[in-house]
Amino acid sequence: MPSVDEIRGRIEAALxxxxxxxxxxTGGGDHFRCEIVSDRFRGLSRLERHKxxxxxxxxxxGGPIHALSLKTxxxxxxx
Numbered sequence: 001m002p003s004v005d006e007i008r009g010r011i012e013a014a015l016x017x018x019x020x021x022x023x024x025x026t027g028g029g030d031h032f033r034c035e036i037v038s039d040r041f042r043g044l045s046r047l048e049r050h051k052x053x054x055x056x057x058x059x060x061x062g063g064p065i066h067a068l069s070l071k072t073x074x075x076x077x078x079x
Contacts, residue, residue, distance in 0.1 A: 037075055
């Protein structure tokens with residue numbers, strides 16, 4: 001099961017310069033909440049942003065990562 005640090009590190013590697021906060025919601029390492037602020041989200045819909053993040057984890061979503069709740073913001077939205 002991935003750790004909070006592993007989840008954060010993978011997002012930061014895929015979205016350089018992003019500010020990423022990750023929380024393990026249950027303590028079991030399979031339900032996470034992430035808040036991500038990235039320039040990469042500019043001009044993308046909420047669905048497009050979430051697809052971009054889910055693509056980082058591929059088949060792990062629904063497997064080792066049972067749930068991944070996302071809040072995705074462009075920098076100007078994170079005030």
